[in-house]
Amino acid sequence: MDPTSLAAAVLTSGNRTIVVVVAAVALGALVVAQLLVRQVLAAGEGTEKMKEIAAAVQEGANAYLARQLRTLAVFAVAVFFLLMLLPADDWAQRAGRSLFFLVGALFSASTGYVGMRLAVRANVRVAAAAREATPGPGAPEKDLTEVAHRAMRIAFRTGGVVGMFTVGLGLFGASCVVLVYAADAPKVLEGFGLGAALIAMFMRVGGGIFTKAADVGADLVGKVEQGIPEDDARNAATIADNVGDNVGDCAGMAADLFESYAVTLVAALILGMAAFGDHGLAFPLMVPAIGVVTAVIGIFAVAPRRTDRSGMSAINRGFFLSAAVSLVLVAVAAFTYLPSSYAELDGVTEPGIPEHSGDPRVLALVAVAIGIVLAALIQQLTGYFTETGRRPVRDIGRSSLTGAATVVLAGVALGLESAVYAALLIGLAVYGAFLLGGASIMLALFAVALAGTGLLTTVGVIVAMDTFGPVSDNAQGIAEMSGDVRGAGAQVLTDLDAVGNTTKAITKGIAIATAVLAAAALFGSYRDAIETAVAEAGGADAIGGAADLLTLSMDISQPNNLFGLILGASVVFLFSGLAINAVSRSAGSVVHEVRRQFREHPGIMTYAEKPEYGRVVDICTRDALRELATPGLLAVTAPIAVGFALGVGPLGSYLAGAIGAGALMAVFLANSGGAWDNAKKLVEDGNHGGKGSEAHAATVIGDTVGDPFKDTAGPAINPLLKVMNLVALLIAPAVVKFGYGDDASDWLRALVAGLAVLVVVVAVLVSKRRSVAVS
DSSP, rough: OTTHHHHOOOHHHOOOOOOHHHHHHHHHHHHHHHHHHHHTTTSSSOHHHHHHHHHHHHHHHHEEEEEEHHHHHHHHHHHHHHHHOOOSSHHHHHHHHHHHHHHHHHHHHHHHHHHHHHHHHHHHHHHHHHHTSSSOOOOOOHHHHHHHHHHHHHHHHHHHHHHHHHHHHHHHHHHHHHHHHGGGHHHHHHHHHHHHHHHHHHHHHHHHHHHHHHHHIIIIIIIIIIIOTTTTTTTTTTHHHHHHIIIIIIIHHHHHHHHHHHHHHHHHHHHHHHHHHHHHGGGHHHHHHHHHHHHHHHHHHHOOTTOOHHHHHHHHHHHHHHHHHHHHHHHHHHHHHSSSSGOOOOOOSEEEEETTOSHHHHHHHHHHHHHHHHHHHHHHHHHHHTTTTSSSHHHHHHHHGGGGHHHHHHHHHHHHHHHHHHHHHHHHHHHHHHHTTTOOOOHHHHHHHHHHHHHTTTTHHHHHHHHHHHHHHHHHHHHHHHOOOOOOHHHHHHHHHHHHHHHHHHHHHHHHHHHHHHHHHOOOOOOOHHHHHHHHHTTTHTTSSOOHHHHHOOOOTTTHHHHHHHHHHHHHHHHHHHHHHHHHHHHHHHHHHHHHHHHHGGGGGSSOOOOOOOHHHHHHHHHHHHHHHHHHHHHHHHHHHHHHHHHHHHHHHHHHHHHHHHHHHHHHHHHHHHHHHHHHHHHHGGGGGTTTHHHHHHHHHHHHHHHHHIIHHHHHHHHHHHHHHHHHHHHHHHHHHHHHHHTHHHHHHEEEHHHHHHHHHHHHHOOOOOOOOOO
């Protein structure tokens, strides 16, 4: 490919107008978010006791996130300057890439912070709404169905705020880059995407360690050893558990899906300029802009009806309505904006595309449709494996009658099986989109990226579904700790929490699908970056003496490339193991602390003494901030080590291995964890024993195993894949420059690779030397 091909595309006046409209739509999403905030905060907050507990959760969540963001700010500044050292066409590109790295990081952190900030204020309102189901003596009876529907609306519209912020900030940031940098936008957007992905990964890992350390510690001591309810006020870990739901699930997942949004747009714009020329600068932004509009429709469409079987019925209705409207509007946009033949695309210099037969409007529409359909299928598949009313979860519930070991085995088997089906769906979607390009590799890769943008049209509703889960969970916790919500009101919250477990599992499944599509598209961008770097160095003959350096270097039959493939898959396993181990160590510290308080303060069990909630919050905060560094350093430095030590081919193979292993591992961890959690709720509701039974204890153990699976390691794989792909994309020109031709420098490559390997080894060894704090 001609190295100037990307510059051949220009931002025409008509396209500039379209991008301005897209930016305005993005700002409109933030306005809708503000309207939803007012609706949520207008609801009542319940009793003084409920307000007191909610205030403690708010204080802990704010304190943790503030400390985490201060820690990450130092890392962000360091990466800002490192990006300035990487090759670029000119200093304007370098400065823009580094500047928008900070913008992406800021937007990602802001999305997470807004999600957490509202969630900790909404949870008490959901609990207060459910409390109306059990009015005091002399008060008129309330319609139970209406009470349940009101509580659900508050929880889901809280998620709607986070969804609107995610799509609004992501689309606005990408639009601003295109407006300012035009044809140079894809290079600058690499920095924007890296900033979003890095911060999301750190927030995901750190928040996941915090929430699951507290959750596991609370369950093992409170429910298993002391035989008290999950959110009993006598358990010193309950406040930390509720804080963790917000900093892990709300803040972490919001940042995760924001970076999915940003990174997919980065890949789509890079490939779009090469494949569609001038139109490739605007159309990839039009699709998610349509998603903003349909997300508003979907969020407001989640209005429960009396005929609904459960809360999932209303949520499914909103999701599928949003998906259907998105497909119709994308069809209108494609056939209105795009030309009817490839010869009419301006600014395309990729060989063969202007002569390509077919209709670019059809390619765009079918590719986007593949992404939308994939989201719907993943939603249904994940729901089947994790909903309480479906056979897989009921089978795990039945296995509790024979002990904890069979519960764990059944959950592992479920996760492994479901991962295969999900991976097949995602793989078929990628391959189906790829086939649309015919003989043109660039068109095929752009179709994969468009499938990713199609999936993004549902992100607003997906984020709302995800935040709904922790808000419902926290509402139940506040209700149980206060003791002010009983009977029918408590059952309303239990039902909402079960639905929330399913929605969280579904959103994790869709998130990994976006990760794989984005990673596959970025893999194509990596290929393009290598071709460009080779051409700028004088061609393959000048630097490698081969007719086609790229084909030769990516040949999987070569041992060095196979080694790279194995390394990529191995990093996913190591990353997951480090994250789960971090939760295990931190949870051990929580267990010791909660046991100590019960032992030294026996009055806690009789309510004569109050637990020291703050000590557990401090333990979780300290451990989360200490433990998140190792997985983060692994994600950033491992691709650098592989690229500079082994070359561009093994680095490409490394990415392929990571994508394949990451997709399977993420779904396995998320679905097994979600199924264990809902199986526990089945038993608590009286199936196979009820609370306090041996079956219940078995499912609690299964749930504690699944907690770090589904809320720490599993979802953190999503940003891991994109961080590694973006790092590879950014270093590719330097790997080519210093690995081949006149500028080749073996000592420099060895120095960079050696430093990267040293960082990984030291980080892992330091992590392994940590032990559980007993005192």
